[in-house]
Amino acid sequence: MAVTIPLPPLIEESVPVSTDNTTTTGTARVKRGMADMLKGGVIMDVVTPEQAKIAEDAGAVAVMALERVPADIRAEGGVSRMSDPDMIDGIVGAVSIPVMAKARIGHFVEAQVLQSLGVDYIDESEVLTPADEVNHIDKWPFTVPFVCGATNLGEALRRISEGAAMIRSKGEPGTGNVVEATRHMRQIRADIKRLSTYDEAELYAAAKELRAPYELVAEIAESGSLPVVLFTAGGIATPADAAMMMQLGAEGVFVGSGIFKSGDPAKRAAAIVQATTFHDDPDVVAKVSRGLGEAMVGINVTTMPDSERMATRGW
Amino acid sequence: MDLTIGVLALQGDFREHLLALAELGVLARPVRRVEELDTVHALVVPGGESTAISKLAVDFGLAGPIRERIAAGMPAYGSCAGMIMLGAEVLDGRPDQVTFGGVDMVVRRNAFGRQIDSFETDVELDGIGEFRTVFIRAPWAETVGPDVEVIGRIKGGRADGRIVAVRQGRVMATAFHPEVTGDLRVHQTFVDLARGYLDQ
Numbered sequence: 001m002a003v004t005i006p007l008p009p010l011i012e013e014s015v016p017v018s019t020d021n022t023t024t025t026g027t028a029r030v031k032r033g034m035a036d037m038l039k040g041g042v043i044m045d046v047v048t049p050e051q052a053k054i055a056e057d058a059g060a061v062a063v064m065a066l067e068r069v070p071a072d073i074r075a076e077g078g079v080s081r082m083s084d085p086d087m088i089d090g091i092v093g094a095v096s097i098p099v100m101a102k103a104r105i106g107h108f109v110e111a112q113v114l115q116s117l118g119v120d121y122i123d124e125s126e127v128l129t130p131a132d133e134v135n136h137i138d139k140w141p142f143t144v145p146f147v148c149g150a151t152n153l154g155e156a157l158r159r160i161s162e163g164a165a166m167i168r169s170k171g172e173p174g175t176g177n178v179v180e181a182t183r184h185m186r187q188i189r190a191d192i193k194r195l196s197t198y199d200e201a202e203l204y205a206a207a208k209e210l211r212a213p214y215e216l217v218a219e220i221a222e223s224g225s226l227p228v229v230l231f232t233a234g235g236i237a238t239p240a241d242a243a244m245m246m247q248l249g250a251e252g253v254f255v256g257s258g259i260f261k262s263g264d265p266a267k268r269a270a271a272i273v274q275a276t277t278f279h280d281d282p283d284v285v286a287k288v289s290r291g292l293g294e295a296m297v298g299i300n301v302t303t304m305p306d307s308e309r310m311a312t313r314g315w
Numbered sequence: 316m317d318l319t320i321g322v323l324a325l326q327g328d329f330r331e332h333l334l335a336l337a338e339l340g341v342l343a344r345p346v347r348r349v350e351e352l353d354t355v356h357a358l359v360v361p362g363g364e365s366t367a368i369s370k371l372a373v374d375f376g377l378a379g380p381i382r383e384r385i386a387a388g389m390p391a392y393g394s395c396a397g398m399i400m401l402g403a404e405v406l407d408g409r410p411d412q413v414t415f416g417g418v419d420m421v422v423r424r425n426a427f428g429r430q431i432d433s434f435e436t437d438v439e440l441d442g443i444g445e446f447r448t449v450f451i452r453a454p455w456a457e458t459v460g461p462d463v464e465v466i467g468r469i470k471g472g473r474a475d476g477r478i479v480a481v482r483q484g485r486v487m488a489t490a491f492h493p494e495v496t497g498d499l500r501v502h503q504t505f506v507d508l509a510r511g512y513l514d515q
Binding site: 022029040056061062096115118120144273274278 | 326329363364366374395396424429431435449452492496
């Protein structure tokens with residue numbers, strides 16, 4: 001017997017969460033629109049309210065609350081989880097900009113808790129220890145929007161079809177090494193470009209190859225871009241790193257360990273914000289790159305064993 | 316002379332505004348520098364994070380020149396964060412947050428709540444008609460001065476009667492984002508307004 005698996009709805013009309021006359025929250029337009037407002041900005045990892053304040057002072061468009069920054073997760077090992085709710089409350093209370101928080105891949109209850117705490121965006125993140133090795137979170141029923149990592153277009157589309165309202169490259173977090181983010185940004189862009197050269201018949205094969213819904217694949221072939229905002233993340237440590245990612249097509253930047261593992265976090269954070277806005281102006285990038293003190297030490301990704309890589313978490 | 320509208324491109328959804336204006340056949344260009352501001356007849360301040368836009372505008376020396384141009388009569392339109400930037404005073408903002416002025420109003424930031432409270436609704440806009448509006452961590456105008464024309468208010472619910480669209484002379488502001496809806500009527504109204512002053 002043939003089984004038809006219904007595709008998740010892609011347009012906002014079909015996913016109302018609560019309705020009060022004509023007023024609707026949690027629509028795809030409201031979720032994806034929130035990511036639009038973050039564009040051209042920098043989202044910074046913070047583990048305490050004090051760090052969140054430094055990030056806001058520096059011009060961050062949002063902060064990302066997590067238990068430990070990726071560099072410490074690497075150093076200390078163990079299972080990495082959602083932040084303590086008290087810590088998230090503290091961060092929410094400390095700043096007026098949006099607060100994002102990380103949940104483990106597949107851990108839908110962490111996501112429910114984060115939504116109940118009132119965070120503005122959830123990152124279903126490979127930086128934390130995955131809670132489900134088969135399923136990502138079904139993100140459609142949530143009112144709060146989700147961002148997810150991807151290494152290529154197929155992965156991005158699978159996340160979007162599960163309800164992600166924003167995509168970021170995975171990169172290799174906690175390394176201070178931008179090489180993997182570069183690879184992922186170039187890969188996603190190349191995959192999109194290739195799709196736009198395909199004819200109708202080839203798109204069916206492409207959908208199969210990308211393991212993504214045909215409708216989404218056809219939409220991207222037509223539009224030449226993702227239907228959601230694309231940020232970069234994973235290993236960004238300098239203003240020049242951020243500017244390079246923007247020139248490679250990122251619409252904004254996540255910085256994790258790069259800021260608070262450096263010599264002068266406040267100054268570096270402000271410099272990365274400025275370099276992101278003026279990413280195509282080398283004079284500005286040069287100017288803001290001066291006198292930042294020590295960058296995070298960093299890890300050479302090419303000599304890193306596969307078991308230590310975070311980018312391979314999720315699928 | 317052809318009308319050229321600048322879109323402040325420091326942070327936020329400036330590309331959506333550029334696209335909306337291009338669709339209306341208007342020459343639109345991003346503005347990040349004072350020299351670029353000098354080449355435009357009118358300015359759109361996009362949605363985004365008002366604290367980040369404020370800081371970048373100060374850091375790169377744009378805040379003063381934009382304020383002076385608006386005071387001297389440059390037409391301007393702002394959506395969401397742009398509405399905050401065009402107000403006289405900000406509530407629930409950062410102490411170091413600046414605005415460009417233009418509309419005699421006090422704007423409350425994140426007035427409707429956090430992202431989970433963000434919503435779509437229909438708003439009746441004076442001179443435009445019913446409009447499907449998208450509010451994202453949106454502000455509202457808490458109070459407006461006697462010379463401010465209120466164009467739209469929230470109807471029903473907890474925020475019943477709150478002011479979400481205004482105009483004062485050459486400056487318009489909306490708490491919602493017409494640029495993400497594909498409905499170009501608000502942009503058209505602003506283009507007509509800017510064009511009117513260009514011909515004078």
